[in-house]
């Protein structure tokens with residue numbers, strides 16, 4: 456999908472980052488996803504040595520198509536924010552990193568709304584500093600279980616970087632994990648701002664994938 460100025464970015468920690476990337480990748484209005492390490496202070500973290508960072512998913516989305524409320528409801532409805540016995544400590548911290556006042560306020564407002572009459576959500580809210588992308592084998596992890604899908608996508612997105620930035624790859628990662636079906640995706644794609652040839656090429660690619 457085209458870049459646009461209204462695009463927003465948020466960074467969320469909700470346990471192992473593989474599933475959240477597929478969950479949000481399936482959502483109309485989410486433009487791209489990637490996973491990485493954030494929230495800590497360790498320099499140049501990696502999966503094997505992430506120091507005090509947290510596994511996070513970074514989303515770019517179009518606020519005209521999906522709201523903070525919708526995204527954060529998905530966030531709290533799809534993980535347990537209470538860390539039982541310190542399991543994996545900061546690696547699996549329930550975490551929301553805000554980039555500006557608008558985000559800090561939205562996160563706090565939606566958190567109190569979700570807590571209303573129930574228990575306090577044990578999610579840390581902190582200012583965003585740096586996002587360190589994870590190794591490519593962790594990006595679109597579930598999609599990569601389907602080599603034929605990746606091979607076909609590589610004809611449209613020849614480099615790993617293009618594949619990681621692709622909205623189509625984000626959606627198909629959601630399909631691979633079972634968060635979205637192809638029919639819904641094909642319907643949504645009718646509204647994507649693409650040229651007719653590009654749209655046809657993408658739709659035909661989807662039909663040819665052997666899952």
Ligand code: MHO
Pocket residue numbers: 470471472473510
């Ligand atoms: N392999 C781990 C999770 C990996 S996730 C990137 C497990 O299934 O426990 O943290």
